[in-house]
Amino acid sequence: MHPNGLMRIGIVYDLFDDYPWEVGEPPDADAENEPPETVDVLAAAIRKLGHRPVRIGTAYDLLVELPDLRIDCGISIAEGARGRNREAYAPMLFEMAGIPYIGSDPLTLSLSLDKAWTKDLVAAAGVPTPPYRTYAGPEAVDPHDLPGPFPLFVKPRYEGSSKGITAASKVHSLEALREQVARLTATYRQEVIVEPFIEGSEFTVAVVGNNPPEPLPVLQRAVEATTGIGLHALEHRGMKPAAALEAAPYVPLTDELERCLQQLAVRVYEKLQCRDFARLDFRVDREGKPWFLEINPLPTFAPDGTFAILAELMQRPYVDFLAEILQRGLRRLGLA
Numbered sequence: 001m002h003p004n005g006l007m008r009i010g011i012v013y014d015l016f017d018d019y020p021w022e023v024g025e026p027p028d029a030d031a032e033n034e035p036p037e038t039v040d041v042l043a044a045a046i047r048k049l050g051h052r053p054v055r056i057g058t059a060y061d062l063l064v065e066l067p068d069l070r071i072d073c074g075i076s077i078a079e080g081a082r083g084r085n086r087e088a089y090a091p092m093l094f095e096m097a098g099i100p101y102i103g104s105d106p107l108t109l110s111l112s113l114d115k116a117w118t119k120d121l122v123a124a125a126g127v128p129t130p131p132y133r134t135y136a137g138p139e140a141v142d143p144h145d146l147p148g149p150f151p152l153f154v155k156p157r158y159e160g161s162s163k164g165i166t167a168a169s170k171v172h173s174l175e176a177l178r179e180q181v182a183r184l185t186a187t188y189r190q191e192v193i194v195e196p197f198i199e200g201s202e203f204t205v206a207v208v209g210n211n212p213p214e215p216l217p218v219l220q221r222a223v224e225a226t227t228g229i230g231l232h233a234l235e236h237r238g239m240k241p242a243a244a245l246e247a248a249p250y251v252p253l254t255d256e257l258e259r260c261l262q263q264l265a266v267r268v269y270e271k272l273q274c275r276d277f278a279r280l281d282f283r284v285d286r287e288g289k290p291w292f293l294e295i296n297p298l299p300t301f302a303p304d305g306t307f308a309i310l311a312e313l314m315q316r317p318y319v320d321f322l323a324e325i326l327q328r329g330l331r332r333l334g335l336a
Contacts, residue, residue: 014077015036108275115155115158148195152195159190215262277299280292
């Protein structure tokens, strides 16, 4: 660290152009990667704190550059490619090199990418989450041991950013279930997770900081009028629907429901030992009961993403808002 307190903070990231495509991969394989604008705003937030951003590139770039890399701290928003440990590549390299870093550790990142193991821990924490089954192929589907009544929802076990999800992911029959299990296991080369589809509204909760973590205002997500699936899921990168989609009417977000969702989000955040920031998704059924769906301790900081929307709602310049989130991480590390 420079005597005046200025630090060199390395940024590890995967841009859309960085995805290492292989023959036969689905069109949304790179959906979790970022546009250059995300790295730009992250670098601007680091400069706002008086430090120098060092753009490293992918985790593979970090691996090559590590012996000669001169940084005081790191942050990774890199998703990697293929496998449930891919989000942990950069943080693990930071740990091996003795470089402090902002964000959750490799174990939390790998575990949270596994939707099944995450749900086991969430249920153990007393947070409602739909029951599930995992299948390695259509032949594994036991009609006498389904996770619940139809409709069921089918998605890849180790993916984020709605990868693999289409309108057909919500199934109403055993035949449709087996068809989706066959499609996803073959296309994404991994198990699928199947759970009852929660009819109702969808919300996302961002949590930041440590000891104690702070939940931010809850955002409601639009759901598609016909299927009830989140619009963001049906419109994700690489899987644009052929026809325009219509959003269902929003339901009121009461103060009581917001407090409940925030409390549940913090409980999950702490149970999974997240650090510095995360985003959690919930469904609220038609009786008003919240259900945990997923957590992402590696959320996007894109200028049109959840954190940017929160900054706008809170009437904060996004770079300033993001700088404060990073400062919480530096404070945890004793580097603020």
